[in-house]
Amino acid sequence: MIQRGHKPAERDAPQTSDAELMQQLAAGQLGALGELYDRYQAGLRSFLGRATRDSHDVDDLLHATFLAAAKSAERYDGRSSCRPWLVGIAAQLLRRRRQTLGRLVAVLASLKDIQPSATDPSPTLHARTDVDRALARLSQPKRLTLLMAEVEGLTCAEIAEALAVPIGTVWTRLHAARRELRQALDAERSGKP
């Protein structure tokens, strides 16, 4: 009986390195994309889930991340793990999505003559714990930077490269994100809005 929880190839096959997989992907090999998906979909799903809190968005963003990775595989720099690179692509897509949503919200707000919120409203809708709610109060750039550093374990240099911002911006965002998160947590725990 096949145990479907783990694919056989994941269990005990000598693994092809990420760099080799990316080379195969750049050559248009579908199997390499399947292998890459098997390796990283769960981790990326968690990252996107924390960043968006919307399961419908997560599926679409995950799909778009791997597709974008496949299309730019030939530009992969050959590092041993492509996880930071994939997280970076996912973060870029999140940023673009926010910009698109932001433009839409601005247009709608101008029609209704109301002030659009600086933060993405969707994470708040799905936040469950006080940390979730406090995290949702951060602007998306700060939230993404903080998650990439503290949860995904990316270095500041990797985050800067992934988000295409100067490293000083990453440091500033991290500092501000920690400060705001602590303040938001204090407010959550003391029952203030």
Added chain:
Amino acid sequence: MKARAAELACPRLFEVEALRDGRLTGTEVTRFQSHARTCPICAQEMQSITELAEALRSTATPPKADELRVRRERTRLLAAFDASLAPIPGSSRTKLWLAAVAALTVVAMLAWRLRPSRTAAPVVASPNSVQVQAATTTKWSRRAENQLETITLEAGTLSIRVDHQRPHRRLLVMLPDGELEDVGTTFSVSAAAAHTTQVTVQDGSVILRLRDLPALTLRAGDSWSPARAPAPDTAASVLVPPQPPLPSVHSANPARASVPSSSNAAAPAGNNSDSATDFRAAMSAFTSGDNARASSLFAAFLGQHPRDSHAEDAAYLRVLTLQRAGNAGDMKQAATEYLARYPHGFRYAEVEPLSH
């Protein structure tokens, strides 16, 4: 306020974050670490930032996607990538030719659609290229979203026809215990008591994915139904954990079928038992890492049980074991055989590169 007071209390407090973010180098790290050992304010700040990070890591992630959803998304991704690799027709002459063919196709479709109907079947809903017939007692619903049409069957029987000559969305039939994906077909599907009880394909093919069972491709003339669990044996049930029943696939085409072409849901017990034993033996060799033996056993399984529900898995695992055994020639041959046999197989995308 508290932070401001702390900053006044220790001018080096900012170095806590600098250390964490990798802004300190070489001796700066060593010096600050020795300072933090003697400064309770900096030590507390370090602890506070660490706790903040732990709190972030412990935030609930969305519910883990179930296996079927992951497999479906994986298939969707590979199909999208595959489509992106397809060459785009270039010359205007080719475009003109394609337009002419498209126009002819539209005319032919219109003629076909306008022909007098010979049957009085109760078509319940046909707003697009998917026609669904359902008995009045069938519990079902349909939903279209973006490029996906989902039909959910709770109980009863549906007969579905997908007209692939017309623009259409991907069609998924959600079953109580799995799902069924259309690959261009006319088929019927039944469910009862939270289980799929019958799938019959009249034209084209479908991929049936049920929980805890391998994906199964059913083609025109095939009929699937779950095998009934063997009658409980009191003595045996104490000693041996019950095995899940193996499904059976029957083909209406005698030339393709190796099992009797019966509509009875249960296949002969002897056949099932043999195929299950053979498959387990091959899997045992596979999991123990004896790839040469596993590939032989999978090949033997395919020879003896070509229509078994595990046949596609066996064909794929044979390719995998030959690859692991370093037998490139036989692996290519096995991959080619898999592709020929399962042109819509679940592992097609993975096997295809290995056939070259």
